Amino acid sequence: MIVVDNVVAGYRTPAGLVKAVDRVSLEVRDGEILGIAGESGCGKTTLLKLLYGSFGDGLEIFSGRVYWRDPDGRRTIDCADFHRHWWEIFSYVPQGSMSALNPLMRIAPQMLDAGTGANRADMAARRARIARTLAELDLPARTQRLYPHQLSGGMRQRVMIGLAAYVDPDVVLADEPTTALDVVVQRQILENLVRLQRARRNTIVIVSHDLGLHRQVADRVAVLYAGRLAEIGSNDAVLGRPAHPYTQGLVDSLPRLGDRQPRQGIDGRPPDFMAMPPGCRFAPRCRRAIAACAGSDPDPRPHGSDRTAACIQLEEVAA
Amino acid sequence: AWSQGMTDVGTPRKETLVVDILTGRVGNPRRMNPYLEGNALVQGLHQLGYSILWEIDTVKGTQYPALAATLPEALDDSFTKWRFKVRKGLAWSDGAPFSSADVVFTARMALDNPKLPYHRFIVNNIKDIRATDDETVELETVNPLPKLTYSFGAVIFGNSFRVVPKHIWEKVDPLTFENYPPVTIGPYKLKDSDPNGFWFLWEKRDDWQRTDVGQLVGEPKPKYVLFRSYGPEEKRVIAMAQNEIDILTDITPEALEILRLRNPKVKAWYDAFPWANLDDPCQRGISFNATTAPYDKWEVRWALALATKIDDVSIATFSGMLRASPIHVPPISILMKSYHEPMTAWLKGFALPDGYKPFDPDYALRMGKRLAAERIEGLPKDEAGLRQLFGVGWWKHDPAKARQLLESVGFKKNGNAWLLPDGTPWKMTINAPADFEIQSQRLAFAVANEWKKFGIDVNVQQQQGGVFATEYATGNFQAGSYWNQNCAIGPDIWVRLEWWHERYVSPNGQPASFNRERYKNPEVSRIIEQMARLPVTDPKNVEQGTALLQELVKGMPVIPMFGTSKFVPVNTTYWKNYPSASNYYEGPWWWWSNFKYIVARLEPAQ
Amino acid sequence: MRLPGKLALGAVLIGLIILVGPLAALVAPEDPRVWQTHPRNQWPSAEHLLGTTALGQDTFWLLSWSVRNSLMLGVSVAALATLIGVGIGLLAGYRGGMVDRVLSFLMDALIVIPSLPLLILLSSMTKGQTSLLAVGIILVIFNWPFPARQIRAVALSMRERDFVNLAWYSGESVGRILWRQMVPYLRGWAVANFINTILVVVAVESSLAFLGLSNDNVPTIGTMIYWALKYQALIAGRWWWLLPPIISIIVIFVGFFLLSNALADRLRVNPMAAR
Amino acid sequence: MTGTAPLLEVRNLRKVYRRGGLFGGGSGGGPAALDDVSLTLRPEDGKVLSIVGESGSGKTTLARIVLRLVTADSGTVSVAGEPIMAQGGRTIDNRALRKLVQPIFQNPFEAFSLQLPVEEYLFRTAINLGDAAMRRDPRPAIDEALAAVGLSYSRVAGKGIRAFSGGELQRLSVARALIARPRLIVADEPVSMVDASLRMTIVNLFKELSQKLGVAFVYITHDLSTAYYLSDVMAIMRQGALVEFGRPEAILQSPSNDYTRALLDAIPTLDRRWSI
């Protein structure tokens, strides 16, 4: 279980702090698939990096704590030490995975490389696993011998998924893993992933802005808005019966095939981290905003059995 | 890095004399054919391998028979028919006896091989040569050749007529023969050499008695003579400082100073100032191309002489360890006696056409004072000693007179800078050797420094050997720190000064063999012709020589400056009885053919 | 962080060199090229800060002239050679095709031709009056192809990257693409090449002097070292003659190293965060 | 026919990637990335051509050939009547090409230099390709384009690529292409990392631009719903070949091809859950 305990984290820039994750608390439960959704730039990637313990690029925790606890609760690891367990407990599919491959190495050695520290299964076995994984991802066998630039965007992305999955870690953290994939392949891969997850009971966190995708695979879904956790709860609750006006807006803006009527997204634009509106951050765009919204920035509170949400008018909004 | 008492070529250090190779590493070490000009010989072949018919006594400046048993005897009054005998009982290093046939064979080989570079010389000089018996050679020259021994015996350095063994060479083509290992006549024979040319090991012959050295001096003590090259001066100095080498050739005064301080066993020619041997037979000065304006005027050349403060030049060049010479032969001991000292009176009275007397007899005294002020020890206390050390004097430093001379031929002074008669600024380039012949190199800079102060835009162009020589030969120079022209070793100074004859002048652009200053003086030429007719031993040689020198002083085609100071340190750790100022039995020219006579006199020090 | 420290140290070192070199040379009370103006081989003293040479020159003033000349020659040759080299290398690699073929030919031909005989030719044609300018030009001509060849290789690979394509589609000229898109990736490299070339220039000066091709009218660090060696300052322990030029070249190098790296760091956009 | 040239005409394109290596030669690198692809977007058909297809089916390759970043083995391409690629024939010069076509690259993380502030691309585009007014003062145009993609200049100013999220970078790519106002924008998955709400905003913008300003789009995507929503003509690709080409309604309502049916089937929606 990964616990995020009231964390404020983000980036220090000359213009000020970017608190891309702001007072967020949540748990990633063992053996679940957690979907993280939210608008572009709301802090999904940042949150995922926290879960992975990746601080190389200026990310800092300003307050709060992130740690992992093993199922028996005997061992905890602080996120500062996660990196010792990369590709053993945790693996990661970065966003923009298309440029995350070394242009001068063929695919197979790059995959073999991952987790060399932790996973010392013998080479032949690992090669076989790589071949199997790539096949599962619907990649031709020759992919192994190609250089990254010889792959299409989607193929590279699949390689990255394979890279994270083939060593079979406890926790797979995937950041927009299927953006470059056509839906057929995407479905195939996700189905595969879920099937494997069910068999092995490992944990998967998928970041995606695609609510439809979360609906298909996630056990629970978290929705972020401008660095804050808007809503978290079971798939059916959050996506079936959104409680937060923002989640509602997202659900509504989802285009439907065959629909040619102009559709509007949520009004307005996501706020700037440097200039957050006072009170509830969503208020300026919220169709149901009331005067009180500008005065308080609500923390998530339980709403129903399996969800928490952060809105002062929860009752009213709930469908 | 030498192990217990052994050299790194595997000979006992105590029995080995280690000598610097004058020219450094030899690029083609297996080629020892002395008749092919690209083969370096100073790695021992010249000094120890071959013997010369008539060797030079470097103390007296006269020749004596070496390989020959006698000096040549002229058979007629026209000096075209000669006879001499070769030494009896000599043998080649392979044991074959030496005889007059070898001498004749050598000459014939050159005569019969038009492609041999030496051929033309022999053809021009020898009409016929034959051995009348095992020890007698008779020859007939093409033209009268009163100074036959100069042509076929050593004067300076040696002679190109190197007798080779007939029994070997008659079977080979001298144009391609490598001559390795060489069969030689000297007291040592080549034992081993470095394929890369860094060292050459010579071993004393068991039958050393059957050599000219053996007969004339006796048994040489060093069992081995190792010629080796250490590279740049720093390394050579280190090598001697740690007793790896016994004899160094030609280093700078600075290097000598370091050596003296580092290793008390290292000795120079003198035990005190000026340390260097001053008897090198070529003197240093600045030459002019006498056909290139404005240096074609004697006024200009004389003005430049008077614009030179010789004391400063001396200090800048070799810290004052130099003997000045106002005339065109080197101020070596023998010639000081024959010329410099006798001519002092004339020099004092000598006047330029306008009556100005340029001679300054007191250089020696001023230098004595100046160096004493620098706390140099060991300087002579008395005037005579000083004059003997620093020379009879030089020309005055008189910029005013120099200016007047220049203005008399149309030069103008503009501020501090001189303009040529045509109004353009006077720019002058002095050719100087780059990184070899250090004394000439430094002299050029020092003189340039003087003339700059006088207002001429002087620039020293250092040149590597090839360029330096080529420009000199082709007359492509204005002034140069050249030294070839003014050399002499004995009272008969004809050998080199003969080069001043105007028939040798070539147009600029074409190579000249001699008189590269391109100086034409009918009087000089006339005296030279007269001297050519005198036999070597004729006392009139000195008389005529004096006249010649006086003529040259008037014309000043070269501004003579100093004798050459050679810093040739020796290391007395393993060997002693090297020649030195106090033990003057030979000059210190390790790279001359008479080196074998020096080796024969060395004694083990331990 | 550390940046200002580096910058400051670099600036101080270069400032020092400028002070000791060009500035001091301006106010030199004497022409250090003239020999025998002072007693020889003097230890450093109040009168002669760095003593005197074996030729009776004041070492300090000689040093200041040398540093000035070497600095001028070194910096301008290094700057030009680096600029031309990087520019042409990028152009050849980026444009490819005929342009590349021609430029590569030029580079290869210049790399292949040894400069030594050419320098000898030059010096003999100018009768030893080879000016700093002429030497500088030759050095530039023979030193740009090396960076060019290396940079071309980088450009060959970089031109396949999308941000370069995007810049091209932003209407950028070839020049600006090279300058804005490629150079920033090579800035550090170019700076390294620049300071390295300064060293090359000083080394060439001394080997020219070693070959007797330098002009005695123009003292430089290289020739100063050469003369000191020639007069055996090294083994005679006359450190005040030999060490100052060596220290100068080290200071120049380290100074430029710190300064240029600090500046390059400044110029660089940190991709992690806002500027 | 109105006599106006097609906005985009692609004829018989073929491309097989070479294997690379020491001599770069040898053609057997793999199957053809494009196998005799022809398609045309006529003005009368509309402005937006969307290309949907399997991953690795050659969409990007096609786009890059139109952009002249990849040379095809054979075939011709012209945009608005101007030849961009012709077998041996005349082609337009680079300047004209850039006025005519603009790209949005698939991978936003590769599309900007790590060493430059991202805004530079916006400014340079405006200055190089904009009209006189824009050249004088590029800011208004930039602000406008940024606003259109839900960003503001102050959020962009001075920042390097790493300071942006993936979606933000994609939006910047879109904004840049818009500033150039070309005749054709080749957008390779321009909104794949953008959430549904913003995606609609941007897609709406495309629609608006195509209608108001006549900018044509090649819209490469795997999002069938926006493709359907936006495009006038749709192409579906698989393994280097065009499997369907026509009006989106026609294709989606009566897919003639198994692959198209599979595509429609695989779209994740909220109302339906896959049975895994």
Added chain:
Amino acid sequence: MARHARFLIGRLAGYVAVVLVGITFIFIIPRLLPVNPVEAMLGRMMSQGAYMQEDQVKALREALSDAFGLNGTLLEQYLGFLRRTLLSQDFGPSLAMYPTPVKELIGQALPWTFGLLLASVLIAWVVGNALGLIIGTMPDSRTSRMLEAVAIIFYPIPYFILALVLSILFSYVWKVFPLTTTVRGAPWSWELVWSIVYHSFLPAVSIIAVTFGWWMLSMRALSSTLMDEDFVVYARLKGLARSRVLLRYVLPNAMLPQVTFLALQLGLMFNGSIIAEIVFSYPGVGSLIYTAILQGDYNLLMGTVSLSIVAVATATLLVDLLYPLLDPRIRHR
């Protein structure tokens, strides 16, 4: 395919052109120099003081000009030269060391140059790049700061000084290495190999000391830029050991310029290292070139330099062809 063939043909034509230009140049330049090999040799003989008469000098001059093949027009000489070099790789006799064939001289020097320079160039390359990589990628670690400080202070010390100081230290103060080259041992024996290694040690160290700096500086710059790239960042996120990230991800991506220049250096190696060879008395090609220039030995100069011309041209050709292997993205346009 056709495009590729075009590239190859063009590149080969360039190769031939470079070699021809270089060779022509090295034919012409010495002949413009004011140095005449005959005069140079006469000068040498005279300054050694041998007594000569004028007809002797003249005769020598003619004989030597003839032997050296300096008669005939420049064009005739040039054509003859091309024919000889291209057809039979024969450069004729050395002029300064007449009549030793140039081939023989080069053949003797080559193994030395090769041994010394090949080893030291490669070692410097490895050491310099390794240091540069460490310093560039871990700019804040103590070790790399120290390494950097030491390297940048030592690197600018002029070669000549460094070499001399080294030999004073190790051949005089602490006598572990010899002052000069005396190689002993039968050909191809271990003793010989050891002897060569022993004698090459100091020169090699000094060459390495002055050449590794560039590799370090350039690698430092290249690798520090690369640290920002996504694939490097991700490689670290893969949990790879730092060394592996550096060696497999950073290093190869910085190799293009490094390999290019290494190839150039290996080509230029045939030039030898003149100063090193002089200071350390090393019998390599460098000292041959030096003598050739000094003595106006046209043939020797042409022989040695042609060798280096061909070597450099070949090296650049090879790297050009190798680029696609080093970076598969590179295509020849």
